[in-house]
Amino acid sequence: MERALEKYTGKLFIFEIISIILGLMFLAPFYFVLVNSVKTLGEILTDAASLPAIFHWGNYSKVWDIINFPKILFNSFQITVISVIGIVLISSMTAYRLVRRPTIYNKILFNVFIASMIIPFQSVMLQLVRVTSILELRGNLFGIVSCYLGFGLALSVFLFHGFIKTVPMEIEEAAVVDGCTPFGVFFRIVFPLLRPIMVTVTMLNCLWIWNDYLLPVLVIGSNKELLTIPLAITKFFGQYTKQWDMALAGLAIGVTPIIVFFLFLQKYIVEGITAGSIKG
Amino acid sequence: MHSRRKGSEWLQQIVFTGPGQLFFFVIVLVPFLLGFYYSFTDWNGLDLDKANWTGLSNIQKIMTDDKLWASLWFTIRFAVVTVITVNVLAFLLAVLLVQPLKTRKALRTVFFMPNVIGGILLGFIWQFIFTKGFNTVGELTNIPFFQLPWLGTDTTAFWGIVIVFVWQTAGYMMVIYIAALAGLPKDLLEAARIDGAGYWDLLKSVMIPLIMPAITICLFLTISNAFKTFDLNLSLTKGGPGTSTQSLAYNIYAEALNNNRYGLGTAKAMLFFFCVSLITITQVWITKRKEVEA
Numbered sequence: 154m155e156r157a158l159e160k161y162t163g164k165l166f167i168f169e170i171i172s173i174i175l176g177l178m179f180l181a182p183f184y185f186v187l188v189n190s191v192k193t194l195g196e197i198l199t200d201a202a203s204l205p206a207i208f209h210w211g212n213y214s215k216v217w218d219i220i221n222f223p224k225i226l227f228n229s230f231q232i233t234v235i236s237v238i239g240i241v242l243i244s245s246m247t248a249y250r251l252v253r254r255p256t257i258y259n260k261i262l263f264n265v266f267i268a269s270m271i272i273p274f275q276s277v278m279l280q281l282v283r284v285t286s287i288l289e290l291r292g293n294l295f296g297i298v299s300c301y302l303g304f305g306l307a308l309s310v311f312l313f314h315g316f317i318k319t320v321p322m323e324i325e326e327a328a329v330v331d332g333c334t335p336f337g338v339f340f341r342i343v344f345p346l347l348r349p350i351m352v353t354v355t356m357l358n359c360l361w362i363w364n365d366y367l368l369p370v371l372v373i374g375s376n377k378e379l380l381t382i383p384l385a386i387t388k389f390f391g392q393y394t395k396q397w398d399m400a401l402a403g404l405a406i407g408v409t410p411i412i413v414f415f416l417f418l419q420k421y422i423v424e425g426i427t428a429g430s431i432k433g
Numbered sequence: 434m435h436s437r438r439k440g441s442e443w444l445q446q447i448v449f450t451g452p453g454q455l456f457f458f459v460i461v462l463v464p465f466l467l468g469f470y471y472s473f474t475d476w477n478g479l480d481l482d483k484a485n486w487t488g489l490s491n492i493q494k495i496m497t498d499d500k501l502w503a504s505l506w507f508t509i510r511f512a513v514v515t516v517i518t519v520n521v522l523a524f525l526l527a528v529l530l531v532q533p534l535k536t537r538k539a540l541r542t543v544f545f546m547p548n549v550i551g552g553i554l555l556g557f558i559w560q561f562i563f564t565k566g567f568n569t570v571g572e573l574t575n576i577p578f579f580q581l582p583w584l585g586t587d588t589t590a591f592w593g594i595v596i597v598f599v600w601q602t603a604g605y606m607m608v609i610y611i612a613a614l615a616g617l618p619k620d621l622l623e624a625a626r627i628d629g630a631g632y633w634d635l636l637k638s639v640m641i642p643l644i645m646p647a648i649t650i651c652l653f654l655t656i657s658n659a660f661k662t663f664d665l666n667l668s669l670t671k672g673g674p675g676t677s678t679q680s681l682a683y684n685i686y687a688e689a690l691n692n693n694r695y696g697l698g699t700a701k702a703m704l705f706f707f708c709v710s711l712i713t714i715t716q717v718w719i720t721k722r723k724e725v726e727a
Contacts, residue, residue: 161533169534175526176536176543179600182558183546185566201569247453250446262454269461271713273661275682276706279478279689279699280464280471288459303460306453335445364551366664367686383553387668390557397561404557408550415549419542422549426605427612430650 190401197397212402216389219399222406225385229410232294232369232381233362236301240358244306245347248313249339253322263314266307274304274367282371292376300372301362309354312429316350317343349428356418356425363411382407468706471699478695491700500676501701504684505708511591511680512659515598519655520648523603527610541611545604552601556668559597560584563669587677590670594678597665602658606651613647614640642725649720656716660709681705 189197190212192205216222251263281300282291290296320343328338366383373379380388386407393400415422472491476484495501526544530537547555563583571579584590617640625639641648663682666672672679672687679687685705689698 161535165532165534168529168532169536172526172529172534172540173536175529176540179543179547179604182562182566182600185562186558189561189565197565201565202573243452243456246449250449254442254446259450262450265462266457269457269465271657271710272461272465272706273657273682273702273709275661275663275685276468276702277461277464278686279695279702280467281460282478283467284459284464299456300460302456306457307461310453335441336448339449360549364549364553366551366553366667383551386557387553390668397565400557401561404554404561408554408558411549411551412546415546416542419545423541423545423608426608430609430612430647430654 186401186405189397190405192398194396194398197401209398212398213406216399216402216406220385220389220403220406225380225382226410228379229363229381229383232297232301232379233359235294236298236305236362237355237358239298239302240305240309241351241354243302244309244354245313245317245344245351246339247306248310249317249343251310252314252317263310266310270307270311278367278371285372291372292374292379294379297369297372297379300368301358301365304368305358305362308429309358312350312354313347316347320346352421353425353428356422357429359414360411360422382410468699468703471696472703473700474696475694476696476699477693478689484696487696491697494697495700495704500679501681501684503676504679504681507591507678508660508662508681511595511598511662512656514595515602515659516652516655518595518599519602519606520651522599523606523651524610526603526607527614530607531611531614541607544607547601548605552662552664553668555597555601556665559593559600560669563593584670585674587674590674590678594662594665594669597669598659598662601665602655606655609647609651610644613644617643642723645720645724649717649724652720653713653717657709657713660712681708 185201188204189201191208191210193209196205251259285291285296285300288296290299324342325338328342329335333341364383365381366387369379369381369384373381373384386403389403390400393403471484473486473488474484475487475490530541530544534540550558567579567581567583570576581589583593621643622635622639625635630638661682662680663686666678666680666683670678672683676684681701682705685698685701688701689695
C-alpha cells in the first residue's frame with residue numbers, strides 16, 4: 154500500500170516541473186550577481202542578463218585587496234566563533250542550574266530570560282551604546298563578544314533548559330555516589346549529553362552573529378581593525394554604488410563564506426532550525 | 434557541615450549562573466531598564482549628566498511626529514502583506530517538497546539558501562536586480578512587471594522590499610512546515626482518504642489543525658521579523674524615496690544617530706517595544722488556542 158502511493162505518477166512529474174521552475178526563480182538573483190561580477194562596467198550597463206563575453210576576474214582581485222578580504226574574513230570568523238563558544242558554554246551551565254535547582258530566584262530568572270526575548274534590539278541599542286562606552290567595551294573584541302553573549306543567552310538558555318529537563322537525573326546521582334563533584338557531573342556527564350541541542354544553539358547563533366550588521370556598527374564603530382564582512386561590504390558598497398562591476402564582485406566575495414558553510418553543514422542547520430522552532 | 438553545604442550551594446549558583454547573569458544584566462537588562470528613564474529626558478547621546486528630565490514632552494513630540502506615524506503605517510502594511518505572502522508561499526513549497534520528488538533535496542537547499550545571507554547583503558544584491566537586472570529582462574521580454582521604476586516610487590519601493598523579504602524568509606518557514614507535515618501521523622491521513630476526503634478537505638480538516646503549533650511559530654517569527662525589519666530598508670532603499678519606506682526600526686535609528694536626539698529616539702524605542710510585544714503576544718495567544726492534540 155505504502156509503496157503504491159510512493160509511485161512516481163504523472164501528477165508528481167507536474168509537481169516536479171513546477172518546483173524546479175520556482176527553484177530557478179529563487180536562484181535568479183545569484184545568477185545576476187555571478188554573471189555580472191565578471192563583466193566590465195560597460196557590458197553590465199548594456200546587457201545585465203547575458204553571459205560575459207570575456208571573464209574579467211580582475212574585478213575580484215581588485216576588490217579582494219580593497220576590502221582586505223583575508224582580514225575581514227578572519228575578523229568575522231573570530232567574533233562568531235568566540236561568541237558562539239561562549240554562548241554554548243555559559244547558557245548550558247546557566248540552564249543546567251536553573252533546571253536542577255528551581256529556587257524562587259532561579260524561577261524568576263528563567264522567566265526574565267524568556268520575557269526578554271520579545272525586546273526588539275532597537276529598544277536597547279541607544280542605551281547599550283552608553284553602557285558599553287562607560288565600561289570601555291567599545292571598539293574591542295571583548296566588547297563585541299560580550300554583547301553577543303548578552304543578546305544570545307536568552308534563546309540559548311531556553312533551548313538548553315527544555316532539553317536538560319529530559320535528561321534523567323539517575324546518571325548524575327550515580328556519578329555523585331562515585332565521588333564526582335558537582336562541576337565534574339556537569340562537564341563530564343551532562344555536557345556531552347547535550348550534543349543534539351548544542352548543534353541547534355550553535356547553528357542559530359552562528360547565522361545570526363555572522364550576518365549581524367547593526368550591533369557591530371554601534372559597538373565596533375570606527376575601529377578598522379575589527380571590521381566584519383557585513384560592515385566592510387556596506388562601506389565598500391557606499392563608495393562604489395555606481396561601479397557595479399566592483400560592487401558585485403564585492404558582494405560575491407562577501408556571501409561566499411556563509412554559502413560554503415551552509416552547503417557543507419546544511420543537514421545540521423536545517424536540523425537546528427527545526428529543533429529550535431519546535432521547542433520554541 | 435551544614436554551613437559547608439550552604440557554601441557549596443552558593444559557589445555552584447555563582448559558577449553556573451554567574452557569567453550568564455552578568456552578561457545578560459549588563460548588556461540587555463540594564464540598558465532596557467535605562468530606556469524607561471531616558472524616554473523622559475532630552476538626552477543627546479553623549480553624557481548621562483546632560484540628560485534633563487523633560488517629563489512627557491517626548492510623548493507629545495511623538496504624537497505630532499508625522500514621519501513616525503508614517504513609519505508605523507508602513508510597518509503595519511508591510512507586516513500584513515509579508516506575513517500572508519511568506520506563510521502561504523512557504524506552506525505551498527512545503528506541500529510540494531514533502532512529495533517524493535526526485536529533486537526535492539536540492540530544491541529544499543535552493544529555497545532555504547537566501548536565508549543564510551544577511552539582510553544587508555541581500556538588500557545590496559537586490560538593489561542591483563531592481564535597478565539593472567529587471568531593466569534588461571524588461572527590454573528582452575517586454576513584460577511590464579520588469580519595466581516598472583523599481584525602488585523609484587513609493588509603491589514600487591514598498592513592493593520591492595516585500596519581494597526581497599519574502600524571498601529571504603519563505604525558505605526558513607518552509608523548513609518548519611516541512612518538519613510539521615512530515616511528522617503528521619500517516620494512518621490518520623490514510624483513514625481520512627479512505628473515508629473519501631479530497632485533498633482540500635484533508636488540508637482544511639486534518640492537516641492544518643494538526644500543524645497548528647508550526648503555524649503558531651511561523652506566524653510569530655514572520656510577524657516579529659517583519660516588525661523589526663531594518664537591514665533591508667537600509668541597504669535596499671535607505672528608507673526612500675523620501676521616507677516612504679522607513680520602517681519603525683529605521684525611524685528610531687535615524688532619529689538618534691542622524692538627529693542626535695537620543696531621548697526622543699529612546700521614547701520611540703520603548704513605544705516600539707510595547708507595540709511588538711502586544712502584537713506578538715496576542716498572536717501567540719490566539720493561535721495557541723487553536724492547537725489540537727493528534
